Amino acid sequence: MNKKEVLEIRKQFTPANCAITRICGCYVDHEKNKKMESRDAFLSLPEEEAFKYFDIFKKTMSGTMGRNMLNMEFPLDSEMPGGTQEFLLKLRDSKLEDDELLEEFYDKIIESYIYEENYYIVLIHAMYDIPGKSSDGIEMFDASDNVYEYLLCSICPVALSKPGLCYNAEDNRIQDRIRDWIVDKPDKGFLFPAFTDRNMDIHGVLYYTKKSEDLQEQMIETVLGAKLPMSADTQKETFQMLIEDTLGEEGDYEMVRNIHETLNEMIEEHKEEPEPLALDQTDMKKIFEKSGVPNENMESFDKNFEETAGEKASLLASNITEARKFNIETPDVIIKVNPERMDLVETRVVDGRQCLVIAVDDHIEVNGVNVRTLKSGKAGSSGGTEEPAEIENFQEI
Incomplete structure (x- = not known):
């Protein structure tokens, strides 16, 4: 149905x-x-x-x-x-x-x-x-x-x-x-x-x-x-295992982000259809290839899919990705990103450490306080015309 x-x-x-x-x-x-x-x-x-x-x-x-x-x-x-x-x-x-x-x-x-x-x-x-x-x-x-x-x-x-x-x-x-x-x-x-x-x-x-x-x-x-059938939660876990097994140690933020972006694009294209978007082994393989997964990693994709999901299994796109949110987690920090602006977060080596860099072009709020507004107020009270300092956010991973 x-x-x-x-x-x-x-x-x-x-x-x-x-x-x-x-x-x-x-x-x-x-x-x-x-x-x-x-x-x-x-x-x-x-x-x-x-x-x-x-x-x-x-x-x-x-x-x-x-x-x-x-x-x-x-x-x-x-x-x-x-x-x-x-x-x-x-x-x-x-x-x-x-x-x-x-x-x-x-x-x-x-x-x-x-x-x-x-x-x-x-x-x-x-x-x-x-x-x-x-x-x-x-x-x-x-x-x-x-x-x-x-x-x-x-x-x-x-x-x-x-x-x-x-x-x-x-x-x-x-x-x-x-x-x-x-x-x-x-x-x-x-x-x-x-x-x-x-x-x-x-x-x-x-x-x-x-x-x-x-x-x-x-x-x-x-x-x-x-x-x-495979439950929605099991499908999501299966998809996560498939990514980890296929990418291995070469898996990075950009590659995982690309996979989710490709999925979200397909969901958007399919949203008017009455049937939920189901992805079999062939469909999933095309998504990984389109997302830039290296050819050497794709050599083991079929084996990984059959071992984690099953030879004739299919996964519903709505169960394996969330179109309304994109979370990045470390042991101490959780970053929630608008799925349409995943491009604002990138990885970069800073002082020899792998970090997430968040572009800040508008404003920052800390516990509801607009940081830039606060700085502007301080500058005005001293009679100066100093512009708010540019802020770079680095999160080590």
């Missing part, structure tokens, strides 16, 4: 477009006991309650593709009779009216989801009448040929509200507030089947994780049985 397809499904979570037929829930305590279960026709819920659920469902389909929302495919064994895909299809086709299947589904999550506090499992069934689209992209609601029938699951932490005081209008006084168990935004969730090329794809599932580094591998294997 791409971001346009995700947005198309998200648009259903409003009163006007609602395609949800049924909602089921299971409240689980910190000891993994089922404390409450519910089954309702979604349209029978009170309006205010329905709006709260819409917020949960929208959040389950939000974030960055490849980081918070992950496309997963079912391996062949999961699609065999008795596999996880067959179970999910049965659950969907039951329209959540089979109590035995629901109990089995809850048990799978409770068995494999690692969470030490209370949580609420929400599961909905929906049927979306997919509108056709004209050649210019306009939706034609009277030209629909397909119905997308799906499940959306959200797993939400439930925490006790914070203690505090509140105003009692009946008694006209301030009193201790009653603490309630509050259902928070989802931590994990999934959409099945996937909505690929604006149609149902029973071979895929869209998985949501609030924290990119916490995928809950055991739950993915038990509940979905889908092929686990």
Whole structure:
């Protein structure tokens, strides 16, 4: 799925477009006991309650593709009779009216989801009448040929509200507030089947994780049985290892900067595309070559890539570089640079020591104090016309 397809499904979570037929829930305590279960026709819920659920469902389909929302495919064994895909299809086709299947589904999550506090499992069934689209992209609601029938699951932490005081209008006084168990935004969730090329794809599932580094591998294997992708954090670490292994001792600031600049240029060129920019071994090799990595270092690139990422792996550009910031770190100093002005920092040998040199053409602030303004004020108070001294910043590395 791409971001346009995700947005198309998200648009259903409003009163006007609602395609949800049924909602089921299971409240689980910190000891993994089922404390409450519910089954309702979604349209029978009170309006205010329905709006709260819409917020949960929208959040389950939000974030960055490849980081918070992950496309997963079912391996062949999961699609065999008795596999996880067959179970999910049965659950969907039951329209959540089979109590035995629901109990089995809850048990799978409770068995494999690692969470030490209370949580609420929400599961909905929906049927979306997919509108056709004209050649210019306009939706034609009277030209629909397909119905997308799906499940959306959200797993939400439930925490006790914070203690505090509140105003009692009946008694006209301030009193201790009653603490309630509050259902928070989802931590994990999934959409099945996937909505690929604006149609149902029973071979895929869209998985949501609030924290990119916490995928809950055991739950993915038990509940979905889908092929686990490389997490965003692992992709970034893999990319960093690839740079270090390829450049070796010859790696310097300028070369690493060039690689990130090339990546950012590609991201900028690709930003209007619905699909995230994925880079395979060939793509990554071209980036290194374009960034000026010496030919002798590139001789070992293919081997390094296969050892660190895998022979057929691909990395999402948005996961391995950050277009909004560029950090330079030493044990004692962190320098944050606007990615568009990485040229302001260069390396230079000063008094026999390797240093970072930062060009200063405008002004410097130290803890909010404009250094040049301060110097100008001092010059003026003595009646002189001395210009502020030029300042050079050298950071040893």
